[in-house]
Amino acid sequence: MNIIDRRLNPQGKSLANRQRFLRRAKEQVVKAVRDASGKRGIQDLENGEKVTIAAGGVREPSFHRSGSGGVRDYVVPGNKEYVEGDTIPRPEGGGGGRGNEGSADGEGEDDFRFVLSRDEFLDIFLEDLELPDLVKQKVKQTESHTLTRAGYSVSGSPANLSLVRTMRNSLSRRIALRRPKPAEIAELEALLREAEEAGEDPERLQELRQELERQILRSKRIPFIDPIDVRYNRFDTVPKPIAQAVMFCLMDVSGSMTEHMKDLAKRFFMLLFLFLKRRYGAVDIVFIRHTHEAKEVDEETFFYSAETGGTVVSTALEEMRKVIEERYPPQDWNIYAAQASDGDNMSSDNAKSAALLRDVIVPYCQYFAYIEVAAEHNMGLSALGRETELWRTYKQVQGPDRPLAMRRVRSRREIFPVFRDLFARDKVGA
């Protein structure tokens, strides 16, 4: 008999099969993922997801008899009271309480349910979305540098001394040149002392003394560490792409913004955050809310505290400029901004807002998305063609080379389509 321990064999033998399966079921999985994302909060989008897909595309058909019709005989155990010729009312859903067709594991063949890992989920969720790849980013890539290890060199600053490598060289040199070890010299000395005490043959004593002298000399001639042993860590400078981004969330919190509108805005912000996080190592978020004056706040306040006041959009833009100039120099950061508003603005402020946006904010940004949220029921007005103050103002700013996007959203269902629309791969750069 052989016993073989297979536990350490390479794991994930079925990975190739899983990839084939996902590829096969792609259409349905994508659809399921999109549906799932509509249903649940965007906060927990980042977790893996149990998706259910219709068994249609991944069904494995075979010739088998249908579950109904015809004459069937069963032999079953556990008779209690029946005698020949008894009749039994037909049980619900199939003959004789038999369940041998289809659902042996308690699951119908209609749906197929399985778990996607977090990465698989996000890959599919954000599939064919791309960040706007702008000129500014390309230029910046050459400006920042980072050091990476690039082997060893024989010269360098003491701080970069590679101890391990140096000692290894030293050891191999000492072994090659047969430098006596301290222990060997100590042993010789002990031997000599013993011989002296025992009063041995002077010739032998002489011999030992010479040997000791030779060894001591040898260990002096062959240094413990020689300059040729010394090695330094070598570093190369490589240009570093900027891996950090900051996302500005601007929102109008004046009285006209209802909870529903804020909820829509929040969903859009979360989606953008998720997306940026996939692309950048670190993403900072700055929340700026405004009424007739703007303030940078934390997330909790941003979404949940009520404010009253008029609506002056330019204050928020001004605040954003201030924050950028103080903390996020545009040459070091990729800047994204999303503004949510119901479209109200004080008429006198429109010109100022437009100027700020055109001359300051948009040039700083990789992308500026303006989302106009509306209550579900009164969307009719805008749909009829009445554009809001802010919409008209921003529209003037929009130009072919300005990364400014504007969309209207009125219900949760629309959030993801609008988001996709903004970042769909073929749109980018257009």
Place this chain on the structure above:
Amino acid sequence: MTAVITKPGALIYDGVDWDYDTIKRVYDAIEHIALNEMGLNVYPNQIEVITAEQMLDAYSSIGMPLMYKHWSFGKHFARDEMLYRKGYRGLAYEIVINSSPCISYIMEENTMTMQTLVIAHAAFGHNHFFKNNQLFQQWTDAEGILDYLEFAKTYINQCEERYGYAAVERVLDAAHALMSQGVHKYPKKRTLDLRLEQKRERERQEYQEQTFNDLWRTVPRPAAGQRPPKSVSERKKLLGLPEENILYFLEKKAPRLEHWQRELLRIVRHISQYFYPQKQTKVMNEGCATFVHYQIMSRLHETGQISEGAFLEFLHSHTSVVFQPEFDDKRFSGINPYALGFAMMQDIVRIAEQPTDEDRQYFPDLAGRGDGMAAVREAWANFRDESFILQYLSPHLMRKLKLFSVRDDAEDPYLLVDHIHNERGYRSLRKMLARQYDLGFLEPDIQIVDVDLAGDRKLILHHRVTNGVLLDESDAKAVLRHIANLWGYEVQLVEVSAVSDAILKEHAVTAPSGVSG
């Protein structure tokens, strides 16, 4: 029976933890009982320790250690994994492969008692059955299967590289859909030797090259169009029709398949054929293994080699394995093959050693012949489920299980109790239960009956309908689509009543557009 070597009281293991030494010791003790006392004859054993995840892996590739890659295995893995992780379903304690050496997988988290049980069950019970049952001897090649799977895996990999995933997947999908229709149910003249498949193919080609004679080219041929129309029966004979092995027919005769596509069909067909005996011997195979582990564990306990605690743990899992819920129980999902098999094996021993008058009447040859173990071994060697039940199911057991039969006629508002476990019903019940395990009856009888190679090349299949139960329509349509993809032309399936030859239903699928898959 030989004398017991181990002194009473010398436990071969204690506690729940296992290590390799203990397993070795247990294996030796089991082997002693199995070979010397029970007279089993087994392939050499190879025991492999695996983790839960590897067990799931093995599940998804139908239990084989190597398998080619296909999305359906990924699908099964995804489902099994979810069911397992959410706790809906436990994992099997073992998987055993009909190969030589016989490979048994045991899970690392099993307790020592479970490992003992699994070794007795798989490495001796199933192993003995694989080696001695005539179906397995006739149909499977235990020495060659792993080599063949290795060949299949490499070959399919190469095909994927050369022709692309999609093309390979299309053929495999179709082949998988026809897997049940890909077996020879009756032996041909020569036995199947999987390992020599490749060699044979090469030799055939070499032979053709060697015997090539250019002269044959100069023999005048009948001018085109003058070929006399063949009669239907002649044409059928040339094509070997009717043919129930659809995969075989397509592999040999489909006009538009490439060589590699035929080879893929062949691979799937061979694997299906390899599993055919297992499908026919579920009750016997599990019954044999359960009987063997029960005997061995009992002997280990009797001879004081395992502790009372271990034996109780064993009994706990044994009874849950052979538990048979009654028909009105929520847990009922058909007859448990472990329960039925185990009960029948024990019954055979009882009939052979302590028969009643009734047994003498029903089993004149078996009753009272003594040496129940030998009787059981004979049954293991010579039967499959259907014939085994027909031969050995005793009135005693039918009463014990309280079997009764129900007729479900879709046209009646009620189900009818046909037979129960009484004098009048024994023989009918036995016959009906046996038929419930007859694959020839369980699987729809579908045959290729005609194709006009000279005409429109439409492939015609017949399903002989028994008891008026038709095929599941949407699935049948999907499978026909697969057949059409392989065949390249129109395909028609006619459902014909086996009694009256009346046509009950027709399905047709048109030729695939463009180049066939």
